[in-house]
Amino acid sequence: MRILVVEDDPDLSRQLKQMLKEQGYAVDVATDGVEGHFLGDTEPYDGVILDLGLPQIDGVSILQKWRADERKMPVLILTARDQWSEKVAGFDAGADDYLTKPFHTEELMARLRALLRRAAGHTTDVIEIGDLVVDNRAARAFVNGMGIKLTSHEFRLLAYMATHKGRVISRTEMVExxxxxxxxxxxxxxxxxxxxLRKKIGTDRIETVRGLGYRLVDPDAPQTS
Structure with missing residues (x-):
């Protein structure tokens, strides 16, 4: 999963980037509204953490532009502003959730996971594909109840495929x-x-669809015609 953080406070942006990376996410950071808008408009992010009080272009204007251009990634607004009118403006612009500074990092991560779950059509952070279990909250995976040792990139790839289980995913989409x-x-x-991954979770769990990409499946599930 790939996240964009648009935050002009250098200490907070570094903290968020480190925290998200530790949770297994790929993270890009923009420190002003122009850069943030450009990245969100041109890169395929799974989610965005967006500050409202940004230099050059404010967060509400950025969000309005993204939604006008049909950019549908979930957006969590993070801001020091706590007036109800600011919250309404953020939601009306297309925000999916809102968190006021200062905040607890556990709450931010829980809200972000919830947004990503809903966007992908899941109800929990734990995704099961037969006896393969991918826990996005703990950033861990299990086969037959046994933990699998994965690198950060291996987990990101497995988590993305699990989130979109059963769908053919191209190499280009995986890279993005x-x-x-x-x-x-x-x-x-x-x-x-x-x-x-095939060596660690089993060779029959990841199908190659020639010319299209790869698909994560439950090898023991009944085959449909």
Whole structure:
């Protein structure tokens, strides 16, 4: 999962980036409204944490532009403003949730996970595909109840595939959603990660759909025609 943080406070933006990375997310940071709008308008983020009081372009204006351009990623507004009129303006602009500074990091992460779950059509942070379990809250995966040791990129890829289980996902889409902007994004490395995951979770859980991409499945589920 790839998250955009638009926050002009350097200490807070660093804190959020570190916290999100520790939870297994790929993270990009923008420190002003112009950069934030550009990234959100041109990159395929799974979610956005957006401050309202930004230099150059304020958060409400950014959000209005994104929604006008049919950018549908879930957006959590994070701001020091606590007046009800500011909250209404944020929701009317297209925000999905709202958190006022100062905040507890556990609450921010819980709200973000909830937004990502709803956007993907899930009701909990734990996704089960047969006896494979992916816990997005703990950033861990299990097979037959046994924990699997995964690198951060392996977990990101597995979590993204689990979130979209049963759907064919192209290598390009995987690259766009598991790497941050500064990473040397080479789609050929996806094959390496797929190979590693197959060794760790079982070769029959990830199907190759020739010419299209990969699909995470339950190999023991009844096959449909």
């Amino acid at each position: 959603h598991i790497y941050d902007q500064d990473f040397d994004r080479d789609s050929n490395t996806i094959e390496v990660f797929i190979g590693r």
